[in-house]
Amino acid sequence: MDLNFSAADVAFREEVHAFIRDHYPAYLHDKIDEGEEMEKQDFLAWHKVLHQKGWIAPAWPVEYGGTGWTATQRYIWSEETARADCVRLMPFGLSMVGPVIYTFGTPEQKAKFLPRILSGEDWWCQGYSEPGSGSDLASLRTRAERFTGDDGKEYYRVNGQKTWTTMAQHADWGFFLVRTDPTAKMQEGISFLLIDMKTPGITVRPIITLGGEHEVNEVWLEDVIVPVENRVFHENKGWTCAKFLLAHERTGIAGVAASKRNVERIKDVARNTADGGESLLANPFFKRKVAELEVDLAALEYTELRTLAGESAGKGPGPESSLLKIKGTEIQQRLTELALEAAGVYGAPYFRSMGEGDNSFAVGPDSARRVAPVYFNMRKTSIYGGSNEIQRNIIAKMVLGL
Incomplete structure (x- = not known):
């Protein structure tokens, strides 16, 4: 490029x-x-x-x-x-289900959903992971049984549980992987359904993170009725959509531009100590960590640029998306570790902004305000979108031929 x-x-x-x-x-x-x-x-x-x-x-x-x-x-x-x-x-509509719909969806599905994704009228969530079926996603157990309704139309009755469903508390629609043929091989019995989150039988329960945020949820589906017309692609062939979506998600997870900005932010904090003492960047050990991270980030940036160039030439993201996901999330986690180190004692968890109203207080520089909650939150990045261990298996198989 x-x-x-x-x-x-x-x-x-x-x-x-x-x-x-x-x-x-x-x-x-x-x-x-x-x-x-x-x-x-x-x-x-x-x-x-x-x-x-x-x-x-x-x-x-x-x-x-x-x-x-x-x-x-x-x-x-x-x-x-x-x-x-x-x-x-939010990537769930724009970067995930949108590309699935315009690639695999029917003309009716494209006309119904794509304009509302673009406008923001519909907020989406992702129903993939289940308790016990995260990295090994093909082992999912949420069932969808097909039946003919009294009106003569075809429906699915969906029962199961999804977990770690980001922003489901706000979602209008969700895209779900469900098992439609329990007798088939794991990947071959899965379908991709679009489900209205206001459908009776759906319960969203919050999972509060270590940082205190309500970001993720568990979602229960009990006798949820979904029209067959809301299935994307063929019945039992939803794994094709799932792999396509995950490749796009992993490419986006790399977050190179944001990581570059965060490196600069850490360097600014390290240069300006709260007590007016020696700059942390004068410490050779800290300076080396920053330099190593910048080198790895530059290499990741060129890999992302090659991927973007390939997409512009009509090539979808392939195994390189797994490379981007692994290195991108590792760099993001290293950035949060450096931010904590730069904050020092002022980055102690729950040390800042304790209490409410007139009883609240904050000690230390503003740059330390969010470093601990962000550090906790970013532990997830090496797991979601397919754990990094699974991504290494994909690279070994698809790139190295092992």
Whole structure:
């Protein structure tokens, strides 16, 4: 991929920079800086601005609402949004189920769901993992039994449990993997269903993280009735959709642009000590950790750029998505470790902003406000989207031929 920006690319970067400066909701910066939990309307505030501009889905084909940007422009976009600390857009509709629907869905499904994903009218969640079926996802046990209703139409009756369902408390729709043929081989008896989260029989129960946030949930499905027309692709062939979706998810998990921004943030914190003492970057051991991380991040960035170039040439993400996922999540975790180290004693868990109202207090620099909760939260990155151990197996099989 040619990394020498053309005059058009430079002009595009300036356009993006100016647009973010003039249109990004300023209150979101304040809310993130204060460590407040983001609500659904907060995520949608930036989403709706981008939708109105026509920039909400850079990776989608133009005929379904994509921007038609080159790989270089998509790279510039990710860099500029990370540099401006823009809130992350929820990926479940835009980066996960949307591409599945426009690739495998019927014309009716595309017409019904894609415009509402782009506009933000429908908020999606992912029903993949189950207790005991996470990394070994094909062992899932949620059942969907087909029957003919009194109206003569075909339906599925779904029963089971999903877990770690991010933002399900806000979801309008969910995409679920269910077992439709219990006698088939594990991957061959699974179907991909789109389920209205307001359907009777669905119960969403919160799972509170170590950082105190309500981000993930468990979802119970008890005799949930789903029209067969909400199945994407063929019955018992949902694993094809699942693999396609996971490849896109793993590519996005790498988060190179955000990690580059976080490296700069850590270096700024390390240079400016709270007590006016020697800069932490003067410590050769800390400086070496930062340098090693930057080298690994540069290598990951070039791998991501090759992947983007391949997608622009019509090649979907392949085994390289597993490479991106492994290294990207390892780097993200190392960043949180360095942030804790830079914060020192002020990064102690639950040491800051204790109490409520007039009884609340905070000790130390603002940069230490969220380092402990973020550290805890980022332990998950090496597990979700397919654990890194599973990704190494994929690389061994698909790349090394072992």
